[in-house]
Amino acid sequence: MQDLATLGQRIRHFRNQSGLTLDQLGAEVSIAGSQLSLIENGRKEPRLSLLARIASALGTDVNALLDDSAPNPRAALEIELDRLQRSSVYASLGLPQVKPSRAISDETLAAIVGLNRELARREREAIATPEEARRANTELRQQMRALDNYLPDIEKLAEDTLRGVGHVSGALTHRSVSRIAEHLGFELVHVGDLPHSARSVTDLENGRIYLPPASIPGGHGLRSMALQAMAHRLLGHAEPESYADFLRQRLEINYFAAACLMPLTQSVEFLRAAKAERNIAVEDFRDAFGVTHEAAALRLTNLGTAHLDMQLHFLRVGGNGAVYKAYENDGLRLPVDVTGSTEGQLVCRQWSARKAFEHTNRTTEFYQYTDTPEGTFFDSTQTGTTSAEEFSITIGVPFAHSKWFRGRETTARAVSTCPDKNCCMLPSGSLASRWSGKAWSSAKLHAHILAPLPSGTFPGVDDRELYEFLEAHAAPSR
Known part of the structure; x- marks a missing residue:
């Protein structure tokens, strides 16, 4: 109702x-x-x-x-x-509360x-501060951990959507994505002048979804963005009322896009077959569905516990060791600040997520066992590069589950005692004695840390730029 x-x-x-x-x-x-x-x-x-x-x-x-x-x-x-x-x-x-009785005029009511x-x-606007954003993100990560990162309602919605356009196997094509849009009454339009603050724009009045003109490196960029835009409509999202609401919506549309690009039934069949052969590998999962390594690793966290009976963790880490994204339900102790947030925190130098940057052959996955105070974990890490910096994508499991993964024979092993600062955060005693008080350095400041986000209806999107773009593209159809 x-x-x-x-x-x-x-x-x-x-x-x-x-x-x-x-x-x-x-x-x-x-x-x-x-x-x-x-x-x-x-x-x-x-x-x-x-x-x-x-x-x-x-x-x-x-x-x-x-x-x-x-x-x-x-x-x-x-x-x-x-x-x-x-x-x-x-x-x-x-x-x-003001009761809108007949005594209140329309003008007064409009003013209220x-x-x-x-x-x-x-x-x-006030809630979208870095502190509140981090707190909201932490709460969302904890909620997803309680759900084992699995959302069955969105899984069903994705399967029903794919069934509606006749997609049954293989990688989801751009044509199939366009047909999904058509079923929803939308046309996919590729333009070169999207607002700088927007990845895509949906014109609800004229039934258009505006996307960039060329494919994004990684293979599935345009398909994923189109599916995310359509997910807002399929999931019945309203304008976000808070930053937490915005983050939840973003998670749900990303989940829907992944569930379409790597459908539940096909993905589970693929991963169960790999598990039976004791040969689970993110790179195989990635290649089977034509997606990025990161997308495949994240999708594995959606399905690993619910359908493969294993706990696992995921990390996206920058070249400086800072966490960009993280998830765990296997007991791995993520680095966190006093608010419980892990984004921006440095992972241990002994972890595979950072050791992989030292790996000579970057084209293949790096495998490593790491002994920690919480137990031994097996990790598979792939490195990559953006225009800004290097990054690594890690999927890992407790030692007991390593038997299902490719690379389990590795002899690479490390010991981490973090969060003990003596593990990898403090310089050795001799170095500290040699250089303490004799050095000075100027830190590299990332411009985005101090740059304010445009404040508008959608966090981070400039309303004026958005509406001027829609007006410019809607004009020819009038």
Whole structure:
């Protein structure tokens, strides 16, 4: 059922058109007028049988009552005010809720709604600080850990979507992605002037999804971006109300895109066969579905526990050893700050994620066993390079599960005692004695650390740039 506030407004609209009072309509449908008032105010959900009686008494049908649009502009304002005043932002002010009675004019109501909109917008801006973003990201990572990084509802949605365009096996083609868009009423349009702050733009009015003009290095870039854009619609996302909401939506659209590019049934069959042969390898999984190494490694974390009965961890680490992304449900102790956030923290120099940078042959995966205070782990690491720096992608498991993976015969082994600073963070005593007080260095500052994100409807996206882009591309169709 759609939003109860909208349903209540539509019932009130049809009741007023019929010239009935609450008590009169209540008598016709065998319900007290006070109970009907709760329904009209969005405070009570009616049964479908009662809705049918109400529709009949008002000379309309149930579908008209269940329409998800406001019956008139005034009702739209009342519905929005109700939603805004129910938010935690408004509740934190300790102010009473404004009841939009008939005594309040449309102009006054519009002003109140406008003030509440601005309050919500400013709260979104304020919450998107680095500290709040890190906290929200940490909470989301902990939630996904509790779910073993597996979202069955999105898995089903992806399988149903692929079935709808007849995709049954092999790598998902650009043509199939275009057909998914067509089924949703969208056209994929490649342009060279996307807003600098946006990876893709969806024009809901004209049914277009704008994407970059050329494929992104890695093979699956454009397909993934198109699928992510469509996922917002398929998952019923609304404009994010907080930075945490924005991060959750981003995770869900990334998950959906991965589940389409590496479908559940095919992926599980592939990985179970590899496990039976004791030959699981991210590079094989990657090549079978035509995706990036990182995408394949992350997808393995989605399916590893739920379908392969193993715990595992994932790391994307920069050339300086800093964590970009991380996940674990196998007991590996990730480096974290006082807030519990791992992004930006340095991993141990003895871990495979950093040792791989010393590996001579970078075209193949680097395998290593690492003894830690939490146990011994087996890791498979692949390095790569962006225009900015080197990075490594690691998938790992506890020693007991290493028997299922390619590379388990490796003799490379390291010992890590981190977070003990004597492990790899402190210089040796002789070096400290030799150079302490005799050196000075200027740190390399990454420009993005201090650069403010554009603040708008969608965190990080400049509203003006976005709307000017849409206007420019919508004009020729008018």
